Amino acid sequence: MAPTPSSKSVLGQTTPLRTPQSKHHQSKHRPNLFAVKSTHPSPNPMSAVKENPPPEHPVEVIGRIRDYPDRKDKPVSALHVSSDRRSVQVRTDIGYRNFSFDGVSTSEEVDLDGFYKRFVESRINGVKLGAKCTIMMYGPTGSGKSHTMFGCGKQPGIVYRALRDILGEGDEEKENSTDGQCLGFRSFVQVTVLEIYNEEIYDLLSNNNGGGLSLGLTRRNASKVRLEVMGKKVKNATFISGHEAGKMTKEVAKVEKRRIVKSTNCNDRSSRSHCMIILDVPSVGGRLMLVDMAGSENIEQAGQFGFEAKMQTAKINQGNIALKRVVESIANGDSHIPFRDSKLTMLLQDSFEDDKSKILMILCASPDPKEIHKTISTLEYGAKAKCIVRGFNTPTKEKTGVENATSAVVLGSRIAAMDQFILKLQMENKLREKEHNEAHIKLLRKEEEIATLRAKVEAIEGRGSGLSEEEINLKVNERTKILKLELEKRLQECQQKANEFVEVGRRRMEEKILQQQQEVEMLRQRLEEIETAVNSSTDSSSDKNRLHELDGNCLTKRLTEIYSDGDRGIEKSMDLDMGNTQPFVLDVKERDVSNHTETHRWTAKGGEEDDDIVVAPRFTEKVCSNTVYEDEEEGEDKEKVDDEEEKKVVVEETAAPFSRTDGSSPGTNFIMSSYAISPQKLVSSIPHSNRKDTEKVDCKRNRFEEKHDVSPGVMDESENPKDTASARRTRIQNIFMLCGNHRELGQHVRTPTPYPKRPQTSDFESSPVRTTDDEAAMMKSVSNKTPGFGLSDRVLTDITGKNITETPNPALMKRVENVPQNRNWWSSPETAQDSKENNIPGDGNTDGLIEMYVKWEASKENSGKFIMRLKVVKDSSLADLRKLIETHLVKENTTKQGFTFLMLGDPTGAPVLKEKEATIQARKLPICNNQLSGHLACLRPVKGTQRANPLLFSSLENKNPTVIPTGLPV
């Protein structure tokens, strides 16, 4: 065992060879009891107690809060130092705690020098005077224990400052100069440096290489000397002594670096051992123990893994835990103080038991909130240590008599201290309860707020039908897809329908076009046939050529007008049917008088001069189709006629009279309807507005017969095959009739040939001026011969004046029908009388005068009788004629009745406007007939003025089997 410095060594000896011995101190100054400082009066105020001083605090607790100068982002401190620098408040999220100490310092405010002067320097001064003091650094790892004890390069720690203070600084030269005269005044210290590691004590000042520690840890030297503990001291500990602070500081600094350190998660250079530096001042008996404890740390938090590391950390904590128990035991006044639980507490036992020893416990803490739990534990430990009180020392032997009394006093002091401690704990407990209640109230409020918010969230979720946003989006997407598909489907259907509609329209249009083309082709064929018929004529007279030329031009023009617009289609055919109601059938024949039947054969004829010709509508193919259908009914009608034995008018279905020269049929286009109807039926089937026209037609027909002096009957060209001129004339006129162009023919071609007189004419007919008797005789004769027209037994002439045979074609004869009587305007006796009185010659054009025959328009109220015959100059106007007529009406005492002139020949039947009468010459009025040789002035009563419908038949009426020949009012 190495020699240890002895406390009995000579002053000024600097050779640190022996371990300091303190046995004499132990025997002389062994503390008997620890006592708790009490402010209360002693329960047993004995005289012995009164003589002893009150118990003192053996442990002084100082708090030191480190700083983080190297950190850029300093954490917000969890520790708040009071203004008196004696308490510190720990602030956490759930509350705070106050800890009261003997002093609190922060590195930020007070550096090491200031801390030393404030809390340590007085202790060092006591050591210089012979006091004993123990300064312990307690706290978690990284809290600045070693930093405070040893300092850093700029700031020396407590160890070096204590050496300097004890030995003095800058006195070396002075001391050397005095050369021993001042030895008694010079300080001399012996320094021992021990390391407690894994509950082993090592001598850091020993240079012995053998038997030392070699655990592979970081160490400056190869080995350390392990020391044994005897009692409360180590044996044979090496020490250094001297009175030069500089040298001593250097030596200690060297030794300090031999400590075992290790890098941990908490500290790059964490002390893995407890370090104890013992400074003895032998001259005065003073002693300073500086203890830098290893950090109290959590094993896992320190990042120690493996069995050996965990055992190492456990050993380190063993010293801390033992020291903590010692402090608590002393504070609690336990009879047993567990100093022997660790090497550290064994060596510190004198510090706690020596009455003259003082303990300065420096609690090192970190302001970092992350270290708050270790900080609180450290502060609690210091608070416990601060409760330690020490009772006065009593001589063991000399004071035996009062030992019991002293014991009672000490116990009373302990009780008082414990009461004070309990009171403090109770106050803290109340404070905690208060804080707890406040925290509980806050917690309840928070819970209420949470419940309210949760209810709101549930309400919101409830309004959403419990569906999450994803579910809603999913449903929306599905619905969108369905709607999209439906929309596409409907679009396809619409497109399909549109295509079908377009297709149907296209087909209809094609059908229309095809139909029009067929009609055009048919008309072309008709035109060709007509032209062929015209060309085939052998007559090459100039009139014929002219007619042919005009015919072709007019036909071409009309066809061009009709079919210039291809879009009119079928309606054009209808227009053709309706727009031209000009007659083309003229040939009328009466026959079979004995059977009271008549056969009328209608042949085409045109010309303005022949307006009085019976007319029939021009039919198209459709009409012909209808006639075919009507033929089927024809048989039924015929049977009815036979049964009823009535007179019938037969409209013979036959070939046109302008049959081809070869005698063949002109074709179905010219086939007329043939059917039989009764007159009543005929009239009743006609619209009222058209009945008048029907009557006019009848009159026209009669006039035609008279004019052409033909006998009723069928005028069959085959019966006069040699009369080619007449046939041509007829055909030409038929052509223009078919083309609706008879007016043009009338304007350009005036037939110079006068109509021949009828061979069976009576005196009335032969003479333009008929007497009343003649008139009566004629009417009687006519009435006896023909009850209908009054023209029976007459032979009609064709347009050329040639007589037409009375014998009809039996094959073409269909029906005979009665014709109403009173259709002849010349049956009026007054007319005959006037004619006779006036003695107007038959030639109205003689002597520059023209004859005018005036009659009323035939109507229901008026039979259409002649009222006068006048002679007027050729240039007379209708206005002049009106004056004569009105004069005559007044003369005849006839009520002056207003009238208007009918412009016979006007297809509309409209009367001449009165204001235009002055501009129309009287000679423009139509010629009555050959017998009268005058012009006819037909008057219409003003009241009975009726305007004929320009369109007597609509397209539907054309389909009516009742074919009413229309014509001009006569």
Ligand SMILES: Nc1ncnc2c1ncn2[C@@H]1O[C@H](COP(=O)(O)OP(=O)(O)OP(=O)(O)O)[C@@H](O)[C@H]1O
């Ligand atoms: N008050 C302070 N001011 C500046 N730096 C400090 C302060 N306290 C400690 N330090 C620095 O913190 C680091 C750790 O300090 P220190 O070694 O003293 O802690 P420790 O309590 O001794 O830890 P361990 O118990 O692990 O040894 C060191 O680098 C030290 O320089």
